[in-house]
Amino acid sequence: MSDYPVISWTEDGETRSARWHSESGSPPPKKVIIADDKLNADTAYRLACEGTALLWRGDFQNARQLLQALARRIEHKSGKSKKVVKVAASPTEAFHLHRQAQSQRARTLAMLLLPFDADYRIPLRRAPDVQQACSGAYGSSTEPFVASLRELLGLIGAHEWRKKGVEIPALEGRIHPYYGVFSPVRGEYINLVADTPLPSTALAFDIGTGTGVLAALLAKRGVKRIVATDQDQRALNCARENLTRLGALKQVEVIQADLFPEGRAPLVVCNPPWVPARPNSPIEYAVYDPESRMLRGFLAGLAAHLEPKGEGWLILSDLAEHLGLRSREELLAWIDAAGLKVLGKSDIRPHHPRASDTQDPLHAARSAEVTSLWRLAAK
Known part of the structure; x- marks a missing residue:
């Protein structure tokens, strides 16, 4: 194992680990469970809010849909909170509350994790080819790692901007x-x-x-x-x-x-x-x-x-x-x-x-x- 942070979890009765990659610099989650297509969005949301990361073993496109469902639940909760929270006393307070909400949202959505092979392939059903996007952002890779789906989607979006240009x-x-x-x-x-x-x-x-x-x-x-x-x-x-x-x-x-x-x-x-x-x-x-x-x-x-x-x-x-x-x-x-x-x-x-x-x-x-x-x- 390299000098990178390491993420660990239990799977099939064995303790496993892999390199952890986070462009945001966040540490690897301390609690990780295996998740797949049988996991419903409400349970996933509760676990993510509690700080439990979900290492996905199911269909890639289902993972994307789950991430969208988590985002909807965050927005719904935010909408309800606005009805009971007092209006910010100042623009400065509004800014800090906004940043706090952004940070919490990012932490929750980052709890849905993906495995990556050493060549940037994702070993999941219906996973896209992200090798070019990952290589452009991360450089060369020599070992398998785990990263969040949210980060990957941001990376893919940035890769499209890089190709298209502004x-x-x-x-x-x-x-x-x-x-x-x-x-x-x-x-x-x-x-x-x-x-x-x-x-x-x-x-x-x-x-x-x-x-x-x-x-x-x-x-x-x-x-x-x-x-x-x-x-x-x-x-x-x-x-x-x-x-x-x-x-x-x-x-x-x-x-x-x-x-x-x-x-x-x-x-x-x-x-x-x-x-x-x-x-x-x-x-x-x-x-x-x-x-x-x-x-x-x-x-x-x-x-x-x-x-x-x-x-x-x-x-x-x-x-x-x-x-x-x-x-x-x-x-x-x-x-x-x-x-x-x-x-x-x-x-x-x-x-x-x-x-x-x-x-x-x-x-x-x-x-x-x-x-x-x-x-x-x-x-």
Whole structure:
């Protein structure tokens, strides 16, 4: 057995074990029972809520239907709870209650487990071929393992996005996001970068490049050399593939770095995670920035990496302000403390479906949200 976490269970009177895989970083369930097509949804739901994991030995498609049934029961329970729970006292409380409900839902649905062979085949009736999707997300595999069905379905969905890509009008092309790398489905921030006048076309740094979408856009706008950084290996691989596909890799150097590369540039661009909250899984670090660490790190180091008369472009939503998680005064104080001044700010309203969904528990904040490009310079 490798150094990975191990999950154990009893089957046919014997104690068995396998490698445990969880992209969310959750530990293996302590209690595991064997389940198959004879298990009804009510019993499965009760067991999952109690923390008992169900290692599936039945038909794969029946497992999918069972997962859907579990999700319906969670939604039904949530609907009943809303009738008796008081309205959140503040947007901040609404946010934390929403995150708490999301986390509980994820834990419950993650209790339905699947076995995987060493080659990513699923040894169940009517199981699909997921080898390509698993290889793309997990890399090579050398031994059997157990993972949740919910994670697998998310992985399959991400694989389809990777194959299809996301159309980016400003690029006149597509970006193909990897599993675990934030997809640029919200295009308003890209339009801000496309429309803001460039201070120089000689050199730019793209901090936290992710899929490489902003590096590709800067290249398309005529910046001769771009250094794109990220800490995550998946993001680095994803960015290189997208830049190659778009014919921009000759202008862009993709390197692994914590925020800034060495040297200075006349333009430094950063689109950090917008919400200062604790992620529930490593994948959520693209959305949630605990204590605004990346944002504050970017601001603190920006002046030292700008050439004279250079500009730092900070792309940031004010959703956190509407949720009461960060104030505008705090942001301006961090900018000032970093020896920076604001040259200007361009705003755009989001046009994603959640902004107009009145059933969303965070609708009040989402409907007021504005995404901005802050043009910063050293004092």
